[in-house]
Amino acid sequence: VSRDTIEALGDIVGHDGLIVDPALMQPYLSDWRDRFHGRALAVVRPRSTAEVARVVEHCVAAGIAMVPQGGNTGLAAGATPVGLERAVVINTSRMRAVRNIDAAAGTIAVESGCVLSDVQAAARQAGRYFPLSLAAEGSAQIGGLISTNAGGTAVLRYGSMRALVLGLEVVLPDGSVLNGMRTLRKDNAGFDWKQWFIGAEGTLGIVTAAVLRLFPAQHTIRTALFSLPTIEDAMRAFAAVESALGELLVAAEIIPDIAVEMRARFHPSEAFPAPRDGWYLLAEATSALSGLEDQIDAVLLDIVEAGIAKGCTVANNPAQREAIWAWRETITESERRFGTSAKHDVSVPVSAVVPFVEEAGAAVAAAFPSTTVVAFGHAGDGNIHFNVVIPQQESIAAEDVNVLVHRIVAAYGGSITAEHGIGRYRRDELPAHRSEAEMSAMRALKQALDPRGLMNPGAVL
Ligand code: 2HG
Numbered sequence: 001v002s003r004d005t006i007e008a009l010g011d012i013v014g015h016d017g018l019i020v021d022p023a024l025m026q027p028y029l030s031d032w033r034d035r036f037h038g039r040a041l042a043v044v045r046p047r048s049t050a051e052v053a054r055v056v057e058h059c060v061a062a063g064i065a066m067v068p069q070g071g072n073t074g075l076a077a078g079a080t081p082v083g084l085e086r087a088v089v090i091n092t093s094r095m096r097a098v099r100n101i102d103a104a105a106g107t108i109a110v111e112s113g114c115v116l117s118d119v120q121a122a123a124r125q126a127g128r129y130f131p132l133s134l135a136a137e138g139s140a141q142i143g144g145l146i147s148t149n150a151g152g153t154a155v156l157r158y159g160s161m162r163a164l165v166l167g168l169e170v171v172l173p174d175g176s177v178l179n180g181m182r183t184l185r186k187d188n189a190g191f192d193w194k195q196w197f198i199g200a201e202g203t204l205g206i207v208t209a210a211v212l213r214l215f216p217a218q219h220t221i222r223t224a225l226f227s228l229p230t231i232e233d234a235m236r237a238f239a240a241v242e243s244a245l246g247e248l249l250v251a252a253e254i255i256p257d258i259a260v261e262m263r264a265r266f267h268p269s270e271a272f273p274a275p276r277d278g279w280y281l282l283a284e285a286t287s288a289l290s291g292l293e294d295q296i297d298a299v300l301l302d303i304v305e306a307g308i309a310k311g312c313t314v315a316n317n318p319a320q321r322e323a324i325w326a327w328r329e330t331i332t333e334s335e336r337r338f339g340t341s342a343k344h345d346v347s348v349p350v351s352a353v354v355p356f357v358e359e360a361g362a363a364v365a366a367a368f369p370s371t372t373v374v375a376f377g378h379a380g381d382g383n384i385h386f387n388v389v390i391p392q393q394e395s396i397a398a399e400d401v402n403v404l405v406h407r408i409v410a411a412y413g414g415s416i417t418a419e420h421g422i423g424r425y426r427r428d429e430l431p432a433h434r435s436e437a438e439m440s441a442m443r444a445l446k447q448a449l450d451p452r453g454l455m456n457p458g459a460v461l
């Protein structure tokens with residue numbers, strides 16, 4: 001690739017938008033976990049959809065592969081240019097405009113580089129609420145969250161990103177712009193093509209903007225942390241909370257005591273906000289109505305009085321609420337400090353969470369006795385992060401652990417990724433978990449939209 005070919009990208013995006021210095025490119029060439037390392041001819045940072053389109057046209061003409069990237073917080077290496085001879089990273093972080101907000105209609109139109117916490121804040125300022133919520137929300141960008149169909153802690157009530165997208169704008173692999181920035185709740189005119197790009201991990205095109213749904217502001221917020229002896233008790237408490245609170249329940253997350261122990265080692269001055277036990281259930285209930293606190297508390301108390309939970313701490317102010325959530329949201333970071341882990345972002349039917357965790361836990365303990373299982377997460381929707389921490393000095397291959405755990409997941413009718421996606425981390429495992437017919441339908445769509453295979457090659461398929 002000639003120097004002129006790369007320099008021409010600078011003419012499109014401005015020379016401050018083109019990075020070619022290897023040292024300055026580094027942060028864009030590794031995944032957040034620092035497990036995948038790639039290389040690129042350049043990192044290109046366009047400022048607009050028109051610039052993305054021109055960059056794509058230019059790359060196609062020169063036969064250069066493109067790796068779309070947002071906040072680079074993903075856990076499946078979908079945005080890391082691994083093993084590509086001639087590739088550029090197209091990073092969306094300079095496209096962060098809020099194009100329009102319509103509080104009455106409950107819609108916000110944003111560019112793909114908008115950071116999630118900024119979208120939440122914009123909604124709040126307009127007296128509305130954007131529910132997607134996850135640990136990386138201070139860095140994760142809308143384009144990446146759409147491309148991975150991100151989940152997080154409010155899926156139980158609001159669904160994954162897919163359920164929050166009304167309209168989409170995409171630059172296709174040939175550089176043409178597909179504009180579907182509609183704000184409609186109902187629209188059955190032809191194929192709902194935007195769904196093809198949500199969760200496609202940038203393999204079918206580059207998401208450049210989206211119309212997202214906004215919801216009424218929530219005035220009652222109750223956050224509770226139950227202490228329980230076993231995971232079975234935690235799931236029993238969840239079932240009781242869910243049937244009593246119904247649609248008020250937003251989040252139901254389980255935390256094992258080992259995760260608390262790991263975090264406590266790095267935050268020795270912070271007291272855990274509930275009595276220590278084997279497991280914890282973090283439940284949050286909210287309502288647009290104000291003044292429901294006492295009714296919600298009565299439900300929480302019932303669960304303790306029924307003997308299911310030994311104790312329950314309820315946050316009485318935003319600081320206490322944040323302190324509870326901190327013990328949940330930082331598990332990934334604490335875990336990372338303990339060594340490498342074989343991650344499993346699995347989902348099983350909610351009724352199978354307990355037998356799955358028990359069976360997989362026993363199998364891992366038998367096969368890899370030096371490892372530590374940290375199984376936590378979105379139990380209310382069946383998504384467990386079944387992470388197996390491998391001590392530094394051990395030479396256990398994460399792939400061997402994956403095969404064992406995923407075999408058990410399959411036996412329960414589960415999925416090998418509930419929210420993080422396939423990316424490059426789980427690509428080689430996908431064909432074993434999808435039928436030949438499903439794989440060929442996916443390949444047909446890829447072939448139709450990206451016949452030259454230049455859009456994020458090596459991810460997903
Ligand atoms: C979470 O739920 C994230 O905190 C990360 O999805 C999970 O580290 C993980 O495996």
Ligand code: ZN
Pocket residue numbers: 151152377378385419
């Ligand atoms: Zn998660």
